[in-house]
Amino acid sequence: MSTGPSVPHDLTTAEMVARQKEALDRLVQAAEQSFQEKQVASTRRDWCNPIPVQRKVDTVQAFLKAFHDEETMEIAACSVCYLQRRPRDLVCVDWRRAVPHEIQPIMAGVLGCRRCFPEEDGEAVVPICHTCQATFDRGRVPDACLGSTMLIGCEHKYPKELRDLTPLEEKLISLNTAYGFITKFNIQRSQQTGPTYRKHVAGHITVFPNDVESLASKILPHPLVSTLKQVHVIWTGLERPAPRDVSKLLSVRPGALRSALGWLLSHNHLYADVIINEHEM
Numbered sequence: 001m002s003t004g005p006s007v008p009h010d011l012t013t014a015e016m017v018a019r020q021k022e023a024l025d026r027l028v029q030a031a032e033q034s035f036q037e038k039q040v041a042s043t044r045r046d047w048c049n050p051i052p053v054q055r056k057v058d059t060v061q062a063f064l065k066a067f068h069d070e071e072t073m074e075i076a077a078c079s080v081c082y083l084q085r086r087p088r089d090l091v092c093v094d095w096r097r098a099v100p101h102e103i104q105p106i107m108a109g110v111l112g113c114r115r116c117f118p119e120e121d122g123e124a125v126v127p128i129c130h131t132c133q134a135t136f137d138r139g140r141v142p143d144a145c146l147g148s149t150m151l152i153g154c155e156h157k158y159p160k161e162l163r164d165l166t167p168l169e170e171k172l173i174s175l176n177t178a179y180g181f182i183t184k185f186n187i188q189r190s191q192q193t194g195p196t197y198r199k200h201v202a203g204h205i206t207v208f209p210n211d212v213e214s215l216a217s218k219i220l221p222h223p224l225v226s227t228l229k230q231v232h233v234i235w236t237g238l239e240r241p242a243p244r245d246v247s248k249l250l251s252v253r254p255g256a257l258r259s260a261l262g263w264l265l266s267h268n269h270l271y272a273d274v275i276i277n278e279h280e281m
């Protein structure tokens, strides 16, 4: 229990004892009232009454509405810390003013990308999460940006060999893969390009060895058939995508895989002793 600033924190003072007694009385009263309400409901045999159909319908509808509410799904990302956030937890601010000038040089690794942090007037407004915003207000670098995040940078630093892989292609060539992920795909029906989605997401994530058997023999890519068994996509949103919209998203291009694996073999030491299975390509 807290006291006002003028009252000393002394449990033996009479006032403190009186306040504790008061708080305890309130708790006992609340518990007593709740018990009485349940006792009355029990005497009335309320529990025998069937749940009204309208309440069932309302509950299901409310659940579905909440389930499909994009404002509550962690599908947006903070431009600074890259953590996935609910859209309602982001504010769009001019990053040049939001990030204190004295820490901008320290954060040059993150702020250096002109696509993530445009400098032109009217373009410099980016989504920033409340946590980063509050840390900037205290003149400090957000915790999530410290360490490797500062060096990894944004998704625009990806080499072109890895940049445009589909989620299925990524899954086929990863040594470890997440059980699942929630993301927002942007489908541009007017354009021939496939759906785009944010590839670089920061935060804690649990990954599993992609395919133990294939991994043991160090052969990539993993057989497509076993991967297809593991792929399940759940869509939310008002519009269901047509097969044409999804085909690019779930496609596998041997050429793209070959060049991505080639890049990983020469740049990522974890892939150094992986043998590429040319027959699978």
Ligand SMILES: [Zn+2]
Pocket (backbone or CB within 6 Å): 078, 079, 080, 081, 082, 083, 128, 129, 130, 131, 132, 133, 142
């Ligand atoms: Zn943030």
Ligand SMILES: [Zn+2]
Pocket (backbone or CB within 6 Å): 113, 114, 115, 116, 117, 154, 155, 156, 157
């Ligand atoms: Zn960027």
